[in-house]
Amino acid sequence: MNPNVQNPTPVLQAHALRKRYPKAKGWLEALKGVSLQLFRGEILTLLGPNGAGKTTLVKILAGLVEPDGGRVEVLQEGKRTWMGAVLEGNRNLYWRLTALENLIYFGTLRGLIPKEARRRGLELLETVGLAEKAQQTVGTLSRGQQQRAALAAALVHDPPILFLDEPTLGVDLEAQEAIRTWLLRLKEQGKAVLLTTHQMDFAEAVADRVAILQEGEVVLEGRTQEVLEGSPGAPYRIELQAPLGEGDPRLAQLRAFEAEVEGKVVRVVGEETLWEVLRILDPLPLERVERESLSLAGLFWRILGERSERCSSLPT
Numbered sequence: 001m002n003p004n005v006q007n008p009t010p011v012l013q014a015h016a017l018r019k020r021y022p023k024a025k026g027w028l029e030a031l032k033g034v035s036l037q038l039f040r041g042e043i044l045t046l047l048g049p050n051g052a053g054k055t056t057l058v059k060i061l062a063g064l065v066e067p068d069g070g071r072v073e074v075l076q077e078g079k080r081t082w083m084g085a086v087l088e089g090n091r092n093l094y095w096r097l098t099a100l101e102n103l104i105y106f107g108t109l110r111g112l113i114p115k116e117a118r119r120r121g122l123e124l125l126e127t128v129g130l131a132e133k134a135q136q137t138v139g140t141l142s143r144g145q146q147q148r149a150a151l152a153a154a155l156v157h158d159p160p161i162l163f164l165d166e167p168t169l170g171v172d173l174e175a176q177e178a179i180r181t182w183l184l185r186l187k188e189q190g191k192a193v194l195l196t197t198h199q200m201d202f203a204e205a206v207a208d209r210v211a212i213l214q215e216g217e218v219v220l221e222g223r224t225q226e227v228l229e230g231s232p233g234a235p236y237r238i239e240l241q242a243p244l245g246e247g248d249p250r251l252a253q254l255r256a257f258e259a260e261v262e263g264k265v266v267r268v269v270g271e272e273t274l275w276e277v278l279r280i281l282d283p284l285p286l287e288r289v290e291r292e293s294l295s296l297a298g299l300f301w302r303i304l305g306e307r308s309e310r311c312s313s314l315p316t
């Protein structure tokens with residue numbers, strides 16, 4: 001589904017963002033003109049290798065770093081403080097304060113009266129499964145618990161937009177699962193969530209849309225389902241009614257087209273190859289032929305691989 005049909009106006013729009021950092025000789029172009037939109041009730045996931053510019057982008061969107069070019073437009077109305085952000089690393093909370101004290105502190109900092117901040121704080125700690133840790137200093141919590149507390153702190157003032165930079169980095173599976181469930185709930189509440197992650201399975205489970213960032217540029221962006229199904233690398237799956245026999249001469253012919261044969265199933269990539277393979281299989285009875293969708297990890301590595309091939313074949 002097109003987000004523009006479902007949610008006519010974005011809550012946030014970034015136009016041609018540029019950022020460069022000084023390095024020993026000249027400049028490092030961390031962002032080379034990145035544009036994106038974020039909609040209500042969706043999770044947009046930014047993927048990209050280390051150094052692609054994800055954290056820089058999140059910091060600019062959250063208003064923590066000034067871009068060298070372009071602008072960020074926040075279109076959400078009716079709130080004084082729009083955003084919540086959890087940035088990389090563990091530095092989003094005061095380690096010597098308890099979990100609840102942190103939430104009260106950040107709540108009042110962002111405009112809540114202390115009583116309301118306390119109420120919201122307790123409610124959020126309950127939601128993230130940390131109710132029993134409310135009075136414990138953050139420094140004594142596990143990494144996963146700290147991350148959940150940081151998420152609660154980012155949400156204490158109920159912002160409509162949430163940025164999460166690598167929220168599952170270094171957390172255990174239980175905390176990952178808690179974060180995943182919680183993100184889906186936030187989305188249902190109509191929040192706009194932008195997150196970065198290295199974990200493809202996590203991204204695939206939560207992302208309505210994905211954007212792949214490489215060397216400061218968005219190289220692919222779209223609705224998760226559509227990019228996976230529409231990808232030219234997605235294989236066709238041919239299911240036969242009976243498996244091919246061991247000594248079947250067709251096996252060698254199929255392998256020549258790089259078809260993968262597994263019992264009754266033959267997989268091929270590319271439409272032309274599909275027709276060649278169907279000709280080889282003719283007249284065996286078929287059960288079905290379908291397009292498989294690629295996994296996000298498969299798509300990601302294919303895109304990065306293709307791009308680096310193209311770049312390395314450019315004259316220097």
Ligand SMILES: Nc1ncnc2c1ncn2[C@@H]1O[C@H](COP(=O)(O)OP(=O)(O)O)[C@@H](O)[C@H]1O
Binds near residue numbers: 030048050053056
């Ligand atoms: N404060 C900074 N000073 C200089 N270079 C930086 C700074 N922050 C990031 N960079 C560089 O900018 C590029 C993008 O970094 P970053 O946004 O952290 O990428 P990612 O989060 O995708 O790993 C990297 O090459 C990184 O080394």
Ligand SMILES: [Mg+2]
Binds near residue numbers: 055056165
């Ligand atoms: Mg980063």
